[in-house]
Amino acid sequence: MPIIIEKQYNNHSYLAVWHITESHNELQAMLPSEILTDAELASIHHPKKQIEFFCSRLTIKYLADKLGIKYLGIKKDEYGKPYLVGSTWQFSLTHTAEYIAVVIHESQSLGIDMEQPSEKLLRIAHKYLSETEKNAANNDLDKLCIYWSAKEALYKLYGKRKVIFIDNLLISPFSKDQQVIKGRLRINDIDEQYSLIVEKIAQYYLVTVC
């Protein structure tokens, strides 16, 4: 089982990270039919996307088994936010080409995102950072990446569309070695502060709001 990280956070959220080392066929063979239906498989065309899908479902099933949650499948709401069928447990997931990370909690909404620093983030910084955040990031690729993942994690926690990253998702200034940063979700009648956990896995930053 290539789960490389598993831990429990202070608020009783559980994290599992899967390092993808298996082939497409190996992964598919690991999935019983109650997890992978023919209809689901048919809806994902690209083999790389299928691998991400296989691993994410295996990681969720791994956590469900560990926590005594009956796994009855995963569905998505009208906004694309996934949920466990027939359970009050909440989860969030993120994929990269090499890793899948899932965080789960008995009742609280969560968000998780994993990204690697890249030049692309410099080009799109104006789309997701306020002027204050842009100045604080100061073109530093690591900081731009942490901002990006933190906002994507907050977005997934909220789960609905029409979020303006610059206005609705705010991250307080932080230093690169800071393990917990502060974020704020401010939209419609919601104004909530959150602590976000920042971890480095290989070249990626993993940010979890839980």
Ligand SMILES: CC(C)(COP(=O)(O)OP(=O)(O)OC[C@H]1O[C@@H](n2cnc3c(N)ncnc32)[C@H](O)[C@@H]1OP(=O)(O)O)[C@@H](O)C(=O)NCCC(=O)NCCS
């Ligand atoms: C949906 C979105 C969050 C996915 O993020 P991503 O970095 O492309 O991909 P990740 O691997 O990190 O996450 C994918 C998972 O997000 C989850 N997800 C999708 N929509 C979601 C939603 N509305 N709420 C919570 N989680 C969601 C799904 O579980 C998905 O995995 P799955 O399809 O295997 O079930 C992203 O594409 C998006 O729409 N972001 C917000 C839009 C935006 O405006 N961003 C840029 C601002 S400049």
